Amino acid sequence: MNAAVALAEIVLALSGLGILMVGVLLRQADFRFASLLTIAAFIVAALLVAVEPHGTGLFGAFVTDGFSTFMKLLVLAGAVLAVLMSLDTARETQVQRYEFPVMMLFATIGMMLMISAADLMTLYLGVELQSLSLYVLAAFARDEPRATEAGLKYFVLGSLASGLLLYGISLVWGFGGSMDFAVLAHTLSAPAVASKGLLIGLVFVISGLVFKVSAVPFHMWTPDVYEGAPTPVTAFMSTAPKVAGIALLLRVMMTPFGHLAAEWQQVIVLVSVLSMALGAFAAISQHNIKRLMAYSSIGHVGYALIGLAAGSAVGLRGVLIYMLTYVFMNAGTFGCILAMRRRGHLVEEISDLAGLARNDPLLAFAFAIFMFSMAGIPPFAGFWGKYFIFAAAVQSGMWTLAVLGVLLSVVGAFYYIRIIKVMYFDEAKEAFDLRPASLSLVVGIGAVFTTFFFVVPAPFVAAATLAVKALAF
Amino acid sequence: MNQMGFPLLSLVTWMPLVGGVVIMFLRGEAAVVAAQSRLVALVTSTIVFLLSLGLWFGFNSADPGFQFVEQVPWLPQWGITYKMGVDGISVLFVLLSTVLTPICVLASWESITSRVREYMLSFLVLETMMVGMFCALDFFVFYMFFEGVLLPMYLIIGVWGGPRRVYAAVKFFLYTLAGSVLMLLALLAVWLVAGTTDIPTLMHYSFPVGMQDWLFFAFLASFAVKVPMWPVHTWLPDAHVEAPTAGSVILAGVLLKMGAYGFLRFSLPMLPVASATFAPLIFALSVVAVVYTSFVALAQQDMKKLIAYSSVAHMGVVTIGIFTFNVQGISGALLQMLSHGIVSGALFLCVGVVYDRMHTREIARYGGLADRMPVYAFLFMLFTLASMGLPGTSGFVGEFLVLVGAFEVNFWLALFGSLGMILGTAYMLYLYRRVIFGALTRADLRSIKDVSPREVMVFAPLVVITLWMGVYPLSFTGFWEASVHALVMHQQAALAGAVKLAGVVH
Numbered sequence: 016m017n018a019a020v021a022l023a024e025i026v027l028a029l030s031g032l033g034i035l036m037v038g039v040l041l042r043q044a045d046f047r048f049a050s051l052l053t054i055a056a057f058i059v060a061a062l063l064v065a066v067e068p069h070g071t072g073l074f075g076a077f078v079t080d081g082f083s084t085f086m087k088l089l090v091l092a093g094a095v096l097a098v099l100m101s102l103d104t105a106r107e108t109q110v111q112r113y114e115f116p117v118m119m120l121f122a123t124i125g126m127m128l129m130i131s132a133a134d135l136m137t138l139y140l141g142v143e144l145q146s147l148s149l150y151v152l153a154a155f156a157r158d159e160p161r162a163t164e165a166g167l168k169y170f171v172l173g174s175l176a177s178g179l180l181l182y183g184i185s186l187v188w189g190f191g192g193s194m195d196f197a198v199l200a201h202t203l204s205a206p207a208v209a210s211k212g213l214l215i216g217l218v219f220v221i222s223g224l225v226f227k228v229s230a231v232p233f234h235m236w237t238p239d240v241y242e243g244a245p246t247p248v249t250a251f252m253s254t255a256p257k258v259a260g261i262a263l264l265l266r267v268m269m270t271p272f273g274h275l276a277a278e279w280q281q282v283i284v285l286v287s288v289l290s291m292a293l294g295a296f297a298a299i300s301q302h303n304i305k306r307l308m309a310y311s312s313i314g315h316v317g318y319a320l321i322g323l324a325a326g327s328a329v330g331l332r333g334v335l336i337y338m339l340t341y342v343f344m345n346a347g348t349f350g351c352i353l354a355m356r357r358r359g360h361l362v363e364e365i366s367d368l369a370g371l372a373r374n375d376p377l378l379a380f381a382f383a384i385f386m387f388s389m390a391g392i393p394p395f396a397g398f399w400g401k402y403f404i405f406a407a408a409v410q411s412g413m414w415t416l417a418v419l420g421v422l423l424s425v426v427g428a429f430y431y432i433r434i435i436k437v438m439y440f441d442e443a444k445e446a447f448d449l450r451p452a453s454l455s456l457v458v459g460i461g462a463v464f465t466t467f468f469f470v471v472p473a474p475f476v477a478a479a480t481l482a483v484k485a486l487a488f
Numbered sequence: 489m490n491q492m493g494f495p496l497l498s499l500v501t502w503m504p505l506v507g508g509v510v511i512m513f514l515r516g517e518a519a520v521v522a523a524q525s526r527l528v529a530l531v532t533s534t535i536v537f538l539l540s541l542g543l544w545f546g547f548n549s550a551d552p553g554f555q556f557v558e559q560v561p562w563l564p565q566w567g568i569t570y571k572m573g574v575d576g577i578s579v580l581f582v583l584l585s586t587v588l589t590p591i592c593v594l595a596s597w598e599s600i601t602s603r604v605r606e607y608m609l610s611f612l613v614l615e616t617m618m619v620g621m622f623c624a625l626d627f628f629v630f631y632m633f634f635e636g637v638l639l640p641m642y643l644i645i646g647v648w649g650g651p652r653r654v655y656a657a658v659k660f661f662l663y664t665l666a667g668s669v670l671m672l673l674a675l676l677a678v679w680l681v682a683g684t685t686d687i688p689t690l691m692h693y694s695f696p697v698g699m700q701d702w703l704f705f706a707f708l709a710s711f712a713v714k715v716p717m718w719p720v721h722t723w724l725p726d727a728h729v730e731a732p733t734a735g736s737v738i739l740a741g742v743l744l745k746m747g748a749y750g751f752l753r754f755s756l757p758m759l760p761v762a763s764a765t766f767a768p769l770i771f772a773l774s775v776v777a778v779v780y781t782s783f784v785a786l787a788q789q790d791m792k793k794l795i796a797y798s799s800v801a802h803m804g805v806v807t808i809g810i811f812t813f814n815v816q817g818i819s820g821a822l823l824q825m826l827s828h829g830i831v832s833g834a835l836f837l838c839v840g841v842v843y844d845r846m847h848t849r850e851i852a853r854y855g856g857l858a859d860r861m862p863v864y865a866f867l868f869m870l871f872t873l874a875s876m877g878l879p880g881t882s883g884f885v886g887e888f889l890v891l892v893g894a895f896e897v898n899f900w901l902a903l904f905g906s907l908g909m910i911l912g913t914a915y916m917l918y919l920y921r922r923v924i925f926g927a928l929t930r931a932d933l934r935s936i937k938d939v940s941p942r943e944v945m946v947f948a949p950l951v952v953i954t955l956w957m958g959v960y961p962l963s964f965t966g967f968w969e970a971s972v973h974a975l976v977m978h979q980q981a982a983l984a985g986a987v988k989l990a991g992v993v994h
Contacts, residue, residue, distance in 0.1 A: 372603075373603075392665075393632040394632050398632075402676075405672065405676055409680055410676075418670075418673065421667065425669055428662065429658070432642065436657070439646060472563055475567070479563075
């Protein structure tokens, strides 16, 4: 059964259980200790992922290849940054319990399963493990009505999406005859075999997955959950799970259903355009920064999906580079948002940032870099992501999509530079509390990566090119 | 590296950033940091200027190709290289940028009092972006710098600008961004078809005629906003009025030239057929710009706004010159660009001088300054005359050459173009009369002081260049003669080829 391919996941799961034991046995074991252990576990897992053998295992349900290595490393990077961010902000956000990092760890295992899924059942298990952990995390601040509401909302809508996904899987299984990606790919290589029932199943599967990456029209939960969940959870949710969701979407679309590209492409194009448009226009009127980031993440998913819509190796590479840049700038942005604290309480209004450039020039500078990067202004990393995405769209001759995309990015730029405007042009308000070192570290990592990506983009592009080769090209 | 074995262009480009890093690490009391930032910025930009003089003396004007070329692989598998170089068309714009930056630093010495460190940092970053843009020999690198200019300028207008600065800054940012994202798509299309983003290669690549039209409009969207051409010029008056004096100087002096430079570097050589096809459109827009904005300028109550509208009119003359496709027209356009860079920059500085004293730019608030500020009146007059295009000043030669070139194309074009000179005389003299002459009626103007030695230092180089360009333009036109000639020959050959091809098809 070749379990060696899943060594990283197994080790991570065992460490998760171990950390839980430690938490229970050592009564005084605190949140901080558990968090540090979790980070250590992530790092070990990352090392294992980096050297893992490529192949299928666990009775063909699990696959590791260049693609999974790239994406898992990205997910683990996002997870480490998220745990780091929660280290010194847990008390204010009422998540300071040792189970908190453990839940993040289990969610991460779910994501890694999603990335390595070679079978619709593994896919579903991965999605559910990730989602259930996230539901709990969203409601982790038990005494906070907003968080409970967010958790419940997320749970109800998420279950609905899981239902859709499961229903789609059953249809695909019924009409396609298998749940194994390789078998499905083989069966569907003659498009005539793709019956109407299978296509309906495919649409359901796409709907379920689109919900998980919060793209339009299954985005409704995102702003409420982002706003209500404790901010460290929001930071986590908007980074690693997005990467895993996109990775899963890429693999499912390209591997088993790669031959049906003509069928799903139009769906993805529609989802992509709607997400970009909604992300750009709906964010304009937001005044809560977490809601704004929710719409921003919807927009970013829209851009990433352009690469999938292009359906070419270049397009997928674009998506990979986009997600790479997204993880670091998004983590950095949330680092900045978590640093918005006055007298021990988090503040979330955009207007609270007023005059940050005077009170804390370094933080404002980093925040400005992230915002410019998200708007896609060169030379920052975000521009490169967009560049590779649009290059793919142009190469596939999808001019309408490309023109819409760049024009919507101008609309998006409006609200990103509005934040810079508030920080730099408005009169200073009361200063924020002193930044904890962990946040400075995360913001620093994000800022350095975002700023200096342009100096040596070549190795990252090469890694992404290699990763994409695994997906049937 | 390059033929000299010395990366002069990269040094000129990145040196300001080194100064910027030094400024970032200054520590101490606010006043000390401010003083040190000013000094570091001035020293850095002066060193950069001195380095860039190497271009002036080392440039071989007989060679129409690119010189001082240096390249480093950047994204080799994508055919993207970090490649720098200048030819006759771009070399003087590098110098224009490096001349104006120290002047701007000096002009902001006293007028900027808040957040001096960030201000100087922005200017140094801006200098890197401007110089890099004119030096870039890779389309991708060009785009990075072209967009990169937005960031510091956005902050300069938004942080240190006037009362409506936020509106102006956001408008400036979005207008320019909307244009340049379309150019990004054109860049991708170009790269896709030609397989490279190397500008010298692209300049001799013949794109399919049908594709040229699309590319032309994508480029136009970007460059027209930057020039700015009517009807996308509306961001300019707002940005100029709200920007601090030095910001206006750089905007008018260098940033407006980026659009025209883009036409010369990309549209004309890469898309010769489409450029010829759509030249009438450009002429029409330019004539509207010249005539309409001149009338608008005549009606302005705000000094900066008046000069801003005059910039649009002057740049209209430039775009006419570029699309005449003859040596006189293009040569004249280049000279007019340089001249406008110096003269309108100087005019904004003139406004800045009285603004620093009276904190208003309303024309009606002034009058009779000749009595109290004789030196200032003289300087202002010189630049007013240069802006009108008086023979002997820089403004004359450029406009004259453009009109000669336009005459070869179309009589009416030349006629409407010259209308700009007449109207220019009207609004500039009207401005000058209202501000400098007349009776000194306002009490608060009685105690106004004439220009200080620092301000004389700011103006002196600009006076020298203005007169030099007017009296002996050959020392400037000599730089680009060979390049412009090659450009025109290339254009004619491409058109002849296209006609021949059409003949074969029919």
